[in-house]
Amino acid sequence: MKLKFYIFLFLLPVFVFAQQKQITTSIDTLKKPLGSEFKLSVKAVVKPTQSVVFPKLKNIGPLEVIESYPIDTIKKEDQYELIKKYGLTQFDSGKYTVPSIKILIDKKPFLTDSISIEVAAVKVDTLQQKMYDIKDIIPVKEGWGNWWKYLLGLVIIALVGLGIYFFIKKRQKKHIEEEVYKTPIEKATSLLNNLEKKELWQKGEIKEYYSELTDIARNYIEEAIEVPAMESTTSELIVALQAASVKKKMTLTPETVSNLERVLRQADLVKFAKSKPLDFEITEDRNKIQKAILTLDKAIPQDVVNEEEDILNEAQRQKQIQAQLKKKQKQRILITIVSVVALLFVTTGFFIVTKGFAYVKDNVLGHPSKELLEGEWVKSAYGNPAVQIETPKVLKRVDISKVLPKEGLALIKEMQNFAYGSLFDNFYLMVSTAKYKSTPNANGEEEQPNIDLNKALEVSLKYTEAQGAKNMIVKQEDFQTKEGIQGIKGYGTFTFLNENTKTSTKMYYEILMFSQDGGLQQIALYHEEGDMYANQMSERILASVELQKAQN
Missing domain, CATH: 3.40.1000.10 (Mog1/PsbP, alpha/beta/alpha sandwich)
Structure with missing residues (x-):
């Protein structure tokens, strides 16, 4: 008899552990007014090595899940208690059953207990509470959904298009201004003023400054005196200039030719020998170029031009300028359209590569x-x-x-x-x-x-x-x-x-x-x-x- 009793005591913990449930279910109350929250608690008792998955639910039977609370973890000796709470509600009075839900422990399903609850109707004291008539049906306005996304996209595309348009317009306007000067001296004087506004040599860009300075002088000589100055070396240019002055009966002083030659050779040293003139030398060179151009212009014999012919030539020139402006405007519009379309294609292609065609079709084009x-x-x-x-x-x-x-x-x-x-x-x-x-x-x-x-x-x-x-x-x-x-x-x-x-x-x-x-x-x-x-x-x-x- 004693032997049997000891065996029973020895096996009792085994029976108790075998009977212990891994999943237990409870609820904070069995009866609440309609619209109130019932808190359903599901507790899983597991070992540290076991994994537990609680389902994500929108509804549990006839009750709506209004809150899915974080999991609480409690360690007890060599086990863990994982407690998951769901906030449930129902807006119709009556008796309901919270059905079983599936919990996965190491991918094995375990069912919770079902619980009967009651949702009580709210009592209204019609003697104390004022009653109101039911309001008429209010028509629902059709919504535009995600209209703001499309509007934002159109605004961005419009801004990009305008930016491209005005950028090209500014570049073309500058180019046109260079082309429509009335005389070579007017062009040269304007370009010299623009060069000073850039402040290239003050920024340390001396080579670029001398390159533009001598190009202005060479362009003037080529256009006004008809000497191939842009392709000539400095020595060739001076020789050709002297020959042209004799041919055109121009009166040039040795000082003018010498100053021009000195600046051109200084520019050659800056561009090819990496010479760095001092600030006052740069200023002097600029003044010498300007003076040389003005002197050359005064030395050119002026042809007698018929006044009526001059007016006709000016009118023709203005007509050509307007035609050129219209042509450039059409080019700007075309380039802007092509750029915007290219931007759309690039953006769409990027999303197709990264997100897939279905994403672009549904989210960019719309579904x-x-x-x-x-x-x-x-x-x-x-x-x-x-x-x-x-x-x-x-x-x-x-x-x-x-x-x-x-x-x-x-x-x-x-x-x-x-x-x-x-x-x-x-x-x-x-x-x-x-x-x-x-x-x-x-x-x-x-x-x-x-x-x-x-x-x-x-x-x-x-x-x-x-x-x-x-x-x-x-x-x-x-x-x-x-x-x-x-x-x-x-x-x-x-x-x-x-x-x-x-x-x-x-x-x-x-x-x-x-x-x-x-x-x-x-x-x-x-x-x-x-x-x-x-x-x-x-x-x-x-x-x-x-x-x-x-x-x-």
Whole structure:
């Protein structure tokens, strides 16, 4: 007997450990007013080497998860306690069951315990609390979605285009100003003044300064005296200048030629021998060039020009200038357009390489289904028996009685239909409700008709075919709402033929059918097959379906 007792004591810790649950579930209270938060706690007891995954949930059964709290970790001896809390709420009073949820420990599933709770209605003292009439329905304004992104993109493109345009205009204006001087001396004087404004030698750019200075002098000599100064060496230029002065009967002093030659040779030393003149020498060289140009200009014999011919030449010159300006303006516009288009192509190409073509198509070019999915959704009830549903846009009342068979309409007491879009669009949603006429039974009593959901689904599919659906594939399964209301679901694909555009589109559809107290409730979804954003919308819409009983 003692031996058995010792064996039992020895094995007792083993039994206790084997019976200890790894997952325990608790809730802060079993009853709260509607809209209040229930805190569901899930505790996992694991070893340090084990991994635990708590699910990310938007809903737990009929309750909405309004807060997913961080995991608390408590170390106890050689084990860890991981506690995950979910904040739950419900806005309809009644008794609900928080169902089991799946927790993964080392990738093995463990289920939590289900818990029954009660959401109590809020009592209103109508004697103390003032009551107000229900407000009229306020129409929902159509939103522009992410309009600001497109506006920002257009502004950036416009700014880039304007920047390119004015940059080119400034460059061309400078170039045109260089081309339209009336005389060579006017051009040379203006270029000398512009050179001083640049302050090149003050910035240490002596070589560039001398290069521009001598180019101005050589250009003047080539244009005014008709000597090939730009291609000549300094020695060749001086010889050619002296020969031209004799030929043109120009009076040049030896000092003028000597000063010009000295500055040209100084420039050669700066450019090729890396000589660095002092500041006062640079100033003197600049003055010598200017004086030499003015002296040369005065020495050139002036031809007698007819006044009328001079006026005609000036008018012709102005006409050429205007024509040149117009040509340059067209070039600026063309270059700007090409630059902006090139920028768009480069940007688009960058996103295609880094993000993929689907990203560019959906986020840069735009995707109607994506805009609907990411827009502001609306939750509302439609028809009688009412269907409460969350949708990307408010559904509008439509009349489909003209396309339904007359024998079917004769059995309907009341029918309401609401829709968004059409089969011509990327996404089509319709909610329909109907109440059927009661019929007398053998005892003469009125009783509600027994609605065959399978036949109702057939009627709905015939309506779809009447709208242009061809080659329809039909699958069917049972469907249950989160409140436990049983119905059927028809789904599949068909080819939609658009008679207006003579095109065909492969479509996917889902149709839910429910029957309550002689009333029929239907939700139909249609969208292009393979549209992942439309698939996500369909899942969200169907998950939001809540049904109400018919009101007599």
